[in-house]
Amino acid sequence: MLLFFVVLIAALAFEYINGFHDTANAIATVVSTKVLTPREAIILAAAANLLGAFLGEAVAKTIGQGQVDKSVITMMTIVAALAGAIIWNLLTWWLGLPSSSSHALIGGLCGAALATSGGNWSVLIWDHVTPKGADGLWPKVVKPMITSPFFGFVIGFVLMAIITACVVNWRPQRVNGVFGKLQILSAAWMALSHGMNDAQKTMGIITLALYTGTTTGLFGNLPPWLHWLHTPEFTIALWVKVVCALTMAAGTAAGGWRIIRTMGHKMVRLQPVHGFAAETTAAAIISTATHFGIPLSTTHVISTSIMGVGAMKRFSAVKWGVVHRIVWAWVLTIPVTGFLGYLLAHLCQVFGWMK
Numbered sequence: 001m002l003l004f005f006v007v008l009i010a011a012l013a014f015e016y017i018n019g020f021h022d023t024a025n026a027i028a029t030v031v032s033t034k035v036l037t038p039r040e041a042i043i044l045a046a047a048a049n050l051l052g053a054f055l056g057e058a059v060a061k062t063i064g065q066g067q068v069d070k071s072v073i074t075m076m077t078i079v080a081a082l083a084g085a086i087i088w089n090l091l092t093w094w095l096g097l098p099s100s101s102s103h104a105l106i107g108g109l110c111g112a113a114l115a116t117s118g119g120n121w122s123v124l125i126w127d128h129v130t131p132k133g134a135d136g137l138w139p140k141v142v143k144p145m146i147t148s149p150f151f152g153f154v155i156g157f158v159l160m161a162i163i164t165a166c167v168v169n170w171r172p173q174r175v176n177g178v179f180g181k182l183q184i185l186s187a188a189w190m191a192l193s194h195g196m197n198d199a200q201k202t203m204g205i206i207t208l209a210l211y212t213g214t215t216t217g218l219f220g221n222l223p224p225w226l227h228w229l230h231t232p233e234f235t236i237a238l239w240v241k242v243v244c245a246l247t248m249a250a251g252t253a254a255g256g257w258r259i260i261r262t263m264g265h266k267m268v269r270l271q272p273v274h275g276f277a278a279e280t281t282a283a284a285i286i287s288t289a290t291h292f293g294i295p296l297s298t299t300h301v302i303s304t305s306i307m308g309v310g311a312m313k314r315f316s317a318v319k320w321g322v323v324h325r326i327v328w329a330w331v332l333t334i335p336v337t338g339f340l341g342y343l344l345a346h347l348c349q350v351f352g353w354m355k
Contacts, residue, residue, distance in 0.1 A: 003075035003218065004229070007209040010082040012247045015202040017089050018101040019049065019251020022198060022298060026191035026252075029275035029306065035180045036187070044184070045191040046252040052195025053245030057236045058293030059197055063204030064211070065234050066135040066293075067106060068113040069123040073212050076348045077109075077116045078205060084108035084340030088333065097329040100297035105201055106141055107334035111341030115349065144294050148285060149304040149330075156281040156308025163277055164312070179273040186279035191252075193286040194298045199248045201295055206240050207231065274309045281305040300330060 026048070027041035036044065064070075085104040092099040110124055117123040125136040167175050210231035213219040219229055231237070270278070282302040289296040 001219075001222070001226070003079075004209055004213050007075050007078050007082070008206060010079050010086070011202050011206050011209070012243065014082050014086050014089070014101075014105065014205075015199070015244055015247040016251035016254075017086060017093070018198055018202070019248040020254040021089050021093050021251075022101055022194060026187060026194050026279075026302075028302075029270055029278055030183055030187040033180070033183065033270050033272045033275045035183045035272055035275070041187065042253055044188055045194075046249045048188050048191030049195035049199065049252045050245050050249035052192040052197075053199035053203075053248055054241055055192075055196045056200065056290060057203070059200035059290055059295050060204035060207065060236050061234065062135070062140050062293045063105070063109075063201045063295055064208040065204075066128075066140060067125055067137055068109055069117075069125065070208065070211065070234075072113055072117045072120075072123050073208060074116060074216070075209060075212060075218070076353055077112045077345055078209050078212070080112040080115070080344035080348060081105070081108035081341045082205065083344050084111060084337045087340055088337045092329055092333075095329075099329040099333050100299045101198065102201055102295045102297050103141070103145065103330075103333045104337045105205070106137075106295065107337030108341035109205075110137070110334075111338035111343075112345040113341075114338075115342040115345035140294050144289060144296055145300070148289070148296055149300045151285055152281060152301045152304035153308035153311070155285070156278055156305035157312045158308075159281055160274065160277045160309045160312035163273060167273070176272050179271075179276045183272045183276040183279065186276045186283065189283040190279040190286075190302065193283045193290065195245070195248060197286050197290045197296055197298060199244050200290075202248075203236050203240050203244045206244070207234060207236050210237070210240075270306070270309070274306075274313060278302065278305040278309045281308070297330075 026045040027036075027038075030036050030044075031038055031041050082105070085101070085108040088099065088104045088108075089101055113123050114121065127138045128136045170178075210229060211234050213229065214231045219226075222229060228237070228239070279302070282298070282305040285301050285305075286296055286298055
């Protein structure tokens with residue numbers, strides 16, 4: 001039981017950090033365009049994240065049972081995975097880099113599982129066909145990691161071009177007024193889709209811990225008042241959804257101003273019409289991915305949507321030096337967190353803590 005509560009605390013710490021680390025995904029543009037004040041934007045994002053966390057389970061099941069072989073997982077494997085992801089999230093937050101919490105979690109889990117299995121690469125589910133479709137790291141993580149930024153950039157560029165053609169004869173004051181109102185809706189949709197996708201990842205990890213504790217016998221002698229922890233099948237309990245939703249909303253309310261400055265000011269200067277185009281593009285892509293159980297990087301999608309919108313405005317409007325730093329953070333996320341997860345899990349083995 002002590003091990004499970006360590007996992008639970010670590011998972012909720014990750015969820016809280018994910019909330020303030022990825023707050024910028026939903027509100028950076030609406031703050032930078034001055035459509036909402038920072039306080040108003042954070043309240044909007046927290047409320048929408050909370051609601052989104054209750055919508056669906058497909059991503060949670062992908063994270064919990066579609067990336068690594070569940071049979072090798074122990075409680076300390078999950079702790080090591082979460083610790084590696086938390087370290088990377090805090091580092092990139094401190095540097096103001098919008099990296100992917102999703103990929104940090106997946107990298108940490110893969111590295112920790114690899115160490116737990118003694119270096120057996122077959123524990124990583126690369127590609128697996130199920131009755132409901134393809135599962136595994138390639139179709140659900142690697143391929144979307146490559147394609148989603150591309151779609152974010154292209155769709156953002158095209159949508160901005162269409163909007164520009166439609167408002168070419170409007171006065172700037174009218175454009176700002178109309179799209180200032182519309183951007184509130186696009187920001188809410190972006191925050192809702194973020195909650196739908198990102199909150200489910202921690203739900204999957206907690207359910208994996210519950211399933212592991214039940215199937216390995218760690219929960220065999222629970223007192224009657226704790227029998228609700230028994231999870232013989234991989235199903236997401238209501239209390240897990242509630243706790244994760246509230247924790248992410250609390251983290252979102254804490255804000256993430258370092259990343260907001262990078263996303264909303266340093267990468268490209270935005271007007272309300274640009275913010276609307278970027279948020280609408282990203283929210284549509286993330287909502288679609290969530291429907292298919294793909295744990296997408298909301299960071300990658302909104303960042304490249306902003307780049308696409310900015311490139312349509314003027315190619316030189318995008319500060320490509322900042323983009324270069326962001327891309328390096330993306331590239332390094334899974335390898336670094338995989339290494340951290342592996343190292344921490346291996347240290348648990350050395351000290352005899354791997355239970």
